[in-house]
Amino acid sequence: VREPGELAHLTDHDLVAALAAASEPALAEIYRRYGRVVFATSRRLLGDDALAEDIVQDVFVRVWDQPHVFDERRGTLRTFLLVLTRNRCIDVLRSGRSRRVREQVSFDVIEQRPTMEDRMDDEHDAIGVSRALAVLPPAQRQVIELAYFDGLTYRHIAKLLELPEGTVKSRIRLALDRMRRLLAGEMLTKRDVTV
Amino acid sequence: MTAACTTELANLLPAFALDAVDDVERDAVREHVAGCLPCSIELAQLRAAAKAIDEEQPAPSPKVWQRILGDVRARRPKPAAMAEAGEPGTPSKPVTTRVKARVDAVTAADIDVLRLTSKAAHELLWIDTAEEAAAIVGDFVRTLGGAVVSHGANDPDCIPIDISFGSGTPVFPASPQLSMARMLLEESLPAVVEDARRAIALARERRRHNS
Numbered sequence: 001v002r003e004p005g006e007l008a009h010l011t012d013h014d015l016v017a018a019l020a021a022a023s024e025p026a027l028a029e030i031y032r033r034y035g036r037v038v039f040a041t042s043r044r045l046l047g048d049d050a051l052a053e054d055i056v057q058d059v060f061v062r063v064w065d066q067p068h069v070f071d072e073r074r075g076t077l078r079t080f081l082l083v084l085t086r087n088r089c090i091d092v093l094r095s096g097r098s099r100r101v102r103e104q105v106s107f108d109v110i111e112q113r114p115t116m117e118d119r120m121d122d123e124h125d126a127i128g129v130s131r132a133l134a135v136l137p138p139a140q141r142q143v144i145e146l147a148y149f150d151g152l153t154y155r156h157i158a159k160l161l162e163l164p165e166g167t168v169k170s171r172i173r174l175a176l177d178r179m180r181r182l183l184a185g186e187m188l189t190k191r192d193v194t195v
Numbered sequence: 196m197t198a199a200c201t202t203e204l205a206n207l208l209p210a211f212a213l214d215a216v217d218d219v220e221r222d223a224v225r226e227h228v229a230g231c232l233p234c235s236i237e238l239a240q241l242r243a244a245a246k247a248i249d250e251e252q253p254a255p256s257p258k259v260w261q262r263i264l265g266d267v268r269a270r271r272p273k274p275a276a277m278a279e280a281g282e283p284g285t286p287s288k289p290v291t292t293r294v295k296a297r298v299d300a301v302t303a304a305d306i307d308v309l310r311l312t313s314k315a316a317h318e319l320l321w322i323d324t325a326e327e328a329a330a331i332v333g334d335f336v337r338t339l340g341g342a343v344v345s346h347g348a349n350d351p352d353c354i355p356i357d358i359s360f361g362s363g364t365p366v367f368p369a370s371p372q373l374s375m376a377r378m379l380l381e382e383s384l385p386a387v388v389e390d391a392r393r394a395i396a397l398a399r400e401r402r403r404h405n406s
Contacts, residue, residue, distance in 0.1 A: 024382070025375060036255075037249060039255040053259045057262050060263045061266045061270070076214050076221070132244075133251075144213070144248070147214070154216065157215070173206075173209040179247055180244040
């Protein structure tokens with residue numbers, strides 16, 4: 001379900017409305033849009049692919065079962081899915097099913113965020129760093145990850161990192177600009193190769 | 196070259212592209228971008244960068260989607276499960292009755308499928324031979340985005356139902372697993388195949404009666 005389907009033109013709001021009518025194509029489109037970020041977030045929190053896939057299954061089945069729980073006035077569908085994901089991951093960590101718990105690492109990793117160095121070590125060891133994020137300086141990468149994987153707003157990130165909001169906004173801008181230039185460079189290279 | 200926008204909202208575009216703004220800001224940025232060309236251009240570029248993060252994340256195994264589908268189908272009964280058409284079965288309600296029962300719970304995509312299902316059922320009323328039924332069902336499969344192939348049912352893309360109906364070399368509907376076409380076929384094809392089998396049986400009876 002990575003290819004855009006015939007419902008690709010619908011908004012998230014329309015897709016959730018279609019779920020209420022038991023539309024499998026609508027669920028497929030939502031999965032196509034957000035399956036990866038739900039999986040990536042679970043994987044980062046649990047450090048285990050199989051558990052992360054269980055979370056993905058739980059989250060999308062939950063949305064299918066209870067589409068009305070999503071309230072557009074309280075945030076986007078993406079944010080809603082990430083909240084569900086984090087809650088389910090916390091349940092799993094508390095239940096002792098995860099590798100981290102078996103290794104007696106406290107689930108405080110959720111509430112007391114690891115240092116940047118910890119995160120980078122973790123990811124290099126167990127998860128791997130995506131190429132787009134790897135080009136970023138640690139300070140920029142940190143804010144992008146908090147926004148992307150944790151679904152935090154720039155205000156929340158500022159509070160968490162004890163930084164001025166303007167600094168967080170400018171780090172996000174610098175990070176995306178850098179990635180944008182990287183993408184532009186890649187496209188240029190591809191064109192050069194094909195011409 | 197388009198002049199850059201100097202409003203405060205323009206500063207929120209990167210956070211907006213990452214969905215890292217609150218609801219009030221989200222609405223304000225949406226409204227602003229709708230009427231500001233420089234911001235709409237910049238936002239498109241920022242979104243492309245944000246999307247690159249998504250594209251680079253590892254995808255869950257394809258089995259996860261299959262598990263999700265299995266779960267949701269078990270939770271909310273869907274009409275015409277694939278197994279129903281695996282073998283010629285007992286007569287069931289005509290397609291039109293089933294269509295009516297579903298009308299309250301369909302989406303735009305379903306409506307299109309229902310229209311095609313009804314069209315196929317109508318055409319099957321007039322067939323005289325299995326070849327004609329095979330042609331109608333084959334068209335139905337292709338219209339939904341599938342293919343009709345003659346290689347064996349070992350191919351995971353094949354749906355193991357012979358839609359030649361004994362009129363020649365066995366042929367099977369095929370569509371990549373997890374594709375939208377596959378999903379639509381799995382839901383709608385059983386009813387059409389069942390109607391085709393009944394239409395062929397009725398045509399044979401007519402021929403016997405006439406001879």
